[in-house]
Amino acid sequence: MNQQHSTERQRAPRNRTLTCTKEEIESFAPQLIEEPVSLSVQEIEGRVIHGDTFAVLPTLPSGFVDLLVIDPPYNLSKNYNGHLFKEKEKGDYSKWFGSLVLKAKAILKPDATVYICSDWKTSVLIAPLLEKYFYVHNRITWEREKGRGAKSNWKNNTEDIWFCSNAKDYYFDVDAVKLKRKVIAPYRVNGKPKDWDEEEGGNYRLTHPSNIWSDISIPFWSMPENTDHPTQKPEKLIAKLILASTKEGDFVFDPFLGSGTTAVVAKKLHRRFSGIEQNLEYCCWALKRLRLADSDHEVQGYADGVFWERNSLSDQPKQKAPTGSVENLSLFDV
Template sequence: KNRITWQREKGRGSRSNWKNSMEDIWFCTKSDTYTFNVDHVKMRKKVWAPYTKGGKPKDWEQTKTGNFRDTYPSNFWNDITIPFWSMAENTAHPTQKPEKLIAKLVLASSNKGDIILDPFLGSGTTSVVAQKLGRNYIGIEQNERYATWTEKRLESALTDSSIQGYRQQIFWDRNVQETQKR
């Protein structure tokens, strides 16, 4: 249906060509009947040049902490970083995906109570996000050490279901203080 480009910001430096800091995500469905909850994956963006009509904000909201607009997501995702070492979700897995990234996919393409399958689970991100968002999960991972990290993360998720960058059922743009209240 779509090719999504995720600009993951950090990339392996290269002196002979442009460093690669993007990844493809392919959105595929088995048939023309499928789940796509676009209203569950809206993004809150800061408005830098607010447009007014009749002196009133057009499609944005004025708050004490700035002007914001909630938008439908496109297939270019530039609001999500890889899990940096300082982030609570970070493990030592070499290719760990951010919870915020998986949360977008899970929220858009499934409903509460559905089963999410990840046959290459790694550090467990997909199962952890599924649990945090009220889905069931099946994860397969060949490396026992990574599977142990998953178990640990799943246990922590029982008491902390927060997902960095996703709050009040909205995805916050990168570098926008999440603590800002509307």
């Protein structure tokens, strides 16, 4: 198939969408690992593998992944920059996904955590397989507000993330993923705030995370993390998964890396990482984003060790985040 490079599009002057020129693609391509025969964990760490996931997974070492983030093609027809995934019959998609799970399961540590992205239709197909091969702990639903809606149906603006583990016991750090919310009706006891804090920028409460995420914005043209990938996940979303389910130095792996979000966030949060992507241009976007992450450690909407409610961080006084946190002093509070 002929691929229409995103660099050929005419963009508005303030559009910050990340692209690669033809020269950049030629420069980045040699840095990729082409479908490996057999490589060690040390050889793939911090690298992007260019190839087909089903062919690459069996060549990887066994039992090295602490966190597996799977964002596969959902069961619908979509063009991924020239790679067309066609909607399958329900049984055929289940077989396809089951084969993927079996291959991916081999690279997991015994106590590894797995997150699987899906839409509601695909969730119906994969849920029985997840129950078969993993311990299923929850289904996160996040608001993916995009699109103009449907004329004869409710607008579909949510996606699922299945939270699973390879064993009954698993790592989860709830304190690392608390959400900072504005307190609309502050309650006091003896004149003192109850379960909330008075701050210069307003009244706030730290809340435990739920399985409904309404504080996520998908990347758009004025955000520096944005690419032309049709199903790009936000860095803020992936940061929640990584912080909740890994410690610094753990290994994060993404077999459908796309434009590199999982790898980029893992790097920003000091985790080891690798991933597989079949599209060459997407691989190069990922490498460019990883290079930019050397000097830019920000994750939108995450600062001072907490996730901020949407449209609240921009109200805060500009100050340097404590050592070890990821500060966000961006104009785009998402």
